[in-house]
Amino acid sequence: MKLAVIADIHGNVDALQAVLRDIKREGVDQIINLGDHFSGPLDAGGTADLLIGSDMRSIRGNHDRWLLEQSAAEMGPSDRVAAAQLDEKHIAWLSNLPTSLTIENDIFACHGTPDSDLTYWMETVHSDGSTGIADKNHIEKKACDIDASLMLCGHTHIPRLMRLADGRLLLNPGSVGCPAYSDTAPVYHSMQTGTPDACYAIAEKSDKNWFVSIRNVPYNSNRMAALAHKNERSDWASAVATGWLE
Numbered sequence: 001m002k003l004a005v006i007a008d009i010h011g012n013v014d015a016l017q018a019v020l021r022d023i024k025r026e027g028v029d030q031i032i033n034l035g036d037h038f039s040g041p042l043d044a045g046g047t048a049d050l051l052i053g054s055d056m057r058s059i060r061g062n063h064d065r066w067l068l069e070q071s072a073a074e075m076g077p078s079d080r081v082a083a084a085q086l087d088e089k090h091i092a093w094l095s096n097l098p099t100s101l102t103i104e105n106d107i108f109a110c111h112g113t114p115d116s117d118l119t120y121w122m123e124t125v126h127s128d129g130s131t132g133i134a135d136k137n138h139i140e141k142k143a144c145d146i147d148a149s150l151m152l153c154g155h156t157h158i159p160r161l162m163r164l165a166d167g168r169l170l171l172n173p174g175s176v177g178c179p180a181y182s183d184t185a186p187v188y189h190s191m192q193t194g195t196p197d198a199c200y201a202i203a204e205k206s207d208k209n210w211f212v213s214i215r216n217v218p219y220n221s222n223r224m225a226a227l228a229h230k231n232e233r234s235d236w237a238s239a240v241a242t243g244w245l246e
């Protein structure tokens, strides 16, 4: 079983196309997509058209949930600009997605943690806004009810792999389309990968073990940066151009 794991596309259809080309070269049995597909000042509509026509297994992230639950007035600016690009069939596709997936009784996929699309699983935010690796007990505890040799999560945009005490693997493939962002909850903090590359992971099970590689895929992000500028989001323009916030 060879899987491609993608997450947090955030409307960056050019990064998604670069990743899909790379996945095709790799040759996989299945693509699993961990959500936050559209939100951002980029090309939500183009992303939606591409995802709807694909046969990947997708779940819903927190931003996808907000696109379904909130009115335009309630939305944050990144959700609002994406929502304006989505038509009825895009929204219908989104509403039919599950919030988690179990595949072949061996792989579990969620956006944040098994019980929340908003909680960071392997990262933590300290009270001063600095970020780092999460506490080992927090990580293990969130996995305690999951019967799967490979657990997948996204949401933090930081690629990371951990092997739990009992041998299970926990993998975050990083973000396809948004390599840096800031958030105000629980306190203001930023996540920055320092590269504009699109990021995803390949996981292959061989002889009962998972062999995992994180793939950084260079692509031309000029069109996405221009769209971010057009939507008056210089933070996003900097993120897709450099992997850093200004």
Ligand SMILES: [Fe+2]
Binding pocket: 036, 061, 062, 063, 111, 117, 154, 155, 156
């Ligand atoms: Fe998210």
